[in-house]
Amino acid sequence: MDKKVKVVPCSGIGKVYGLMAREAVLKTVMELCPEKSETVCLAWIVTGDKEVKEKIEGFDCITVDGCPKMCASKNVSISGGIVIEEIKVLETVKEHKGKKFGSPIQLDADGEAVVSEIAEKIAKKIEEIY
Ligand code: SF4
Numbered sequence: 001m002d003k004k005v006k007v008v009p010c011s012g013i014g015k016v017y018g019l020m021a022r023e024a025v026l027k028t029v030m031e032l033c034p035e036k037s038e039t040v041c042l043a044w045i046v047t048g049d050k051e052v053k054e055k056i057e058g059f060d061c062i063t064v065d066g067c068p069k070m071c072a073s074k075n076v077s078i079s080g081g082i083v084i085e086e087i088k089v090l091e092t093v094k095e096h097k098g099k100k101f102g103s104p105i106q107l108d109a110d111g112e113a114v115v116s117e118i119a120e121k122i123a124k125k126i127e128e129i130y
């Protein structure tokens with residue numbers, strides 16, 4: 001059985017915090033924890049497609065959201081995923097007041113640094129789950 005933790009970012013198109021959510025998830029699943037985690041496209045989850053439901057339902061999931069709407073967390077739950085941890089980009093951003101993170105299409109150095117910080121938090125949680 002596939003035990004990989006599903007790490008799902010919100011879409012967040014047009015917002016730098018959405019880009020940070022997606023980048024943090026990619027860093028986690030591709031660089032930090034490729035053997036223990038994988039991501040699933042939120043837009044696919046939202047369709048309710050049978051194949052994606054089978055990937056999510058009953059599995060441990062970590063969601064990463066770029067704003068209080070919490071689209072990733074809500075939709076993973078609706079699909080039957082077990083949301084073990086809700087990562088909120090804004091919580092980490094708040095610890096870096098006054099910094100510029102970049103634009104919705106390109107992160108600055110501070111944005112990259114915060115992405116790494118969020119990715120480390122996700123990776124730590126994945127290790128705890130394992
Ligand atoms: S959580 Fe916020 S930033 Fe992310 S997809 Fe939803 S509305 Fe967009």
